[in-house]
Amino acid sequence: MNAIILSVGDELVLGQTVDTNSAWISQQLAAIGCDIIGHRTVGDDQALIEIAIAEAASLADVIIVSGGIGPTEDDLTRQAIAAVNEVELVVDEKWLAEIEGFFRKLGRRMPETNRIQAMIPAGAQLLWNTCGTAAGVMAMIKSIDVEGEDDNEELVATEVPLFATPGVPKEMKAMFTRDVLPWLKQRTGGAVILSRILHTFGQGESAVAEKLGELMTRGRNPSVGTTVSGGIVSLRLNARYPSLEEATAKLEETAARCHAELGDLIYGQDDVPLATVVARLLLQDPSHPTVATAESCTGGLVARMLTDIPGSSAYFKYGWVTYANQAKTDLLGVPAQTLIDHGAVSEATVLAMAKGARDRAGATYALSLSGIAGPDGGTPEKPVGTVWIALAHTDGVTARRFILTGDREMIRDRAAKMALTMLRFRLLGKELPF
Numbered sequence: 335m336n337a338i339i340l341s342v343g344d345e346l347v348l349g350q351t352v353d354t355n356s357a358w359i360s361q362q363l364a365a366i367g368c369d370i371i372g373h374r375t376v377g378d379d380q381a382l383i384e385i386a387i388a389e390a391a392s393l394a395d396v397i398i399v400s401g402g403i404g405p406t407e408d409d410l411t412r413q414a415i416a417a418v419n420e421v422e423l424v425v426d427e428k429w430l431a432e433i434e435g436f437f438r439k440l441g442r443r444m445p446e447t448n449r450i451q452a453m454i455p456a457g458a459q460l461l462w463n464t465c466g467t468a469a470g471v472m473a474m475i476k477s478i479d480v481e482g483e484d485d486n487e488e489l490v491a492t493e494v495p496l497f498a499t500p501g502v503p504k505e506m507k508a509m510f511t512r513d514v515l516p517w518l519k520q521r522t523g524g525a526v527i528l529s530r531i532l533h534t535f536g537q538g539e540s541a542v543a544e545k546l547g548e549l550m551t552r553g554r555n556p557s558v559g560t561t562v563s564g565g566i567v568s569l570r571l572n573a574r575y576p577s578l579e580e581a582t583a584k585l586e587e588t589a590a591r592c593h594a595e596l597g598d599l600i601y602g603q604d605d606v607p608l609a610t611v612v613a614r615l616l617l618q619d620p621s622h623p624t625v626a627t628a629e630s631c632t633g634g635l636v637a638r639m640l641t642d643i644p645g646s647s648a649y650f651k652y653g654w655v656t657y658a659n660q661a662k663t664d665l666l667g668v669p670a671q672t673l674i675d676h677g678a679v680s681e682a683t684v685l686a687m688a689k690g691a692r693d694r695a696g697a698t699y700a701l702s703l704s705g706i707a708g709p710d711g712g713t714p715e716k717p718v719g720t721v722w723i724a725l726a727h728t729d730g731v732t733a734r735r736f737i738l739t740g741d742r743e744m745i746r747d748r749a750a751k752m753a754l755t756m757l758r759f760r761l762l763g764k765e766l767p768f
Contacts, residue, residue: 534569
């Protein structure tokens with residue numbers, strides 16, 4: 335079964351409200367084996383809503399609509415459904431009494447405008463709203479399909495189920511969970527879909543995809559797809575099989591192959607942030623290692639990431655933000671001559687920053703960063719995005735230069751994540767693989 339999701343509302347089209355409903359509905363549909371073949375957003379225009387419904391009915395097995403069933407003049411979804419099916423709106427007396435009772439409890443008379451919320455297209459089924467007054471609609475949308483080829487073509491009348499739900503997320507979710515989901519589950523063939531997300535950091539999407547090879551083949555089951563956000567390349571694994579046992583086994587097999595191809599580039603899965611992974615390594619180490627940070631271009635971002643984790647006082651000792659050269663000298667002991675000879679954004683400077691931070695904090699590890707986050711300040715030798723990161727440890731100090739892309743915020747964020755990645759690999763006892 336495939337589905338199209340329609341979102342209705344001028345506020346969505348104009349970008350005044352973010353459409354979280356479609357994302358949530360998609361997740362619910364995917365979990366029961368329903369393929370989502372399209373999302374469409376339409377403003378509060380009855381003619382456009384009618385076109386969207388008719389088009390969806392020609393393409394999908396089921397249509398889910400959110401929005402446009404309130405009491406105001408711009409709530410036109412129910413009218414559009416009636417027009418597509420060429421029927422009138424009729425009053426559902428039970429729901430009308432429910433709305434009147436709702437207002438009576440508030441000590442008020444029901445406004446006449448709310449009467450429209452008790453009206454549904456003739457032949458449709460009303461879906462009760464346990465959280466508000468906007469009842470939903472379940473209607474069979476009439477559609478004409480063309481079957482056969484060339485001279486043997488014929489027109490075949492079909493009916494496509496449509497569920498219209500409120501635009502208010504709380505009301506939509508309650509109605510969808512109670513009425514729509516059970517109906518769909520009975521008709522999706524009972525397939526089980528299991529998903530897992532694996533996160534990597536340090537290499538680009540194309541490099542990750544190349545390492546995965548045939549695992550990325552389109553149409554493969556379990557499927558493996560990639561998305562990128564904040565420099566993190568995430569792998570989404572989806573296994574769809576008749577039984578939970580088979581889906582679980584196949585998902586584990588594919589996940590194991592991803593780990594085999596990418597190794598420690600994969601730092602975690604699902605909703606676990608990179609900083610949490612690093613924190614766990616620190617907290618689980620029986621030697622109780624500690625960390626200090628000395629930051630310039632990132633302005634304390636690494637320290638914030640490390641201390642966002644509950645229990646961080648067990649491993650985080652000190653954090654310095656030494657933006658000015660004088661601060662690097664006064665607080666971390668970076669020789670003034672080093673800054674004169676090499677500049678703030680240099681290997682020599684971050685090595686001295688990391689060593690000074692570790693010595694002063696008495697920490698096991700110290701991370702230091704200095705770079706050019708932009709938008710100005712770059713040179714041909716040191717373009718915007720140049721970041722030096724050093725890690726001081728029991729065996730000395732190591733430093734790496736990275737050229738990061740994006741705007742100022744992105745460069746700072748990726749630099750901080752790269753510093754955490756350097757620390758993670760050190761805690762694993764391994765070299766950076768890139």
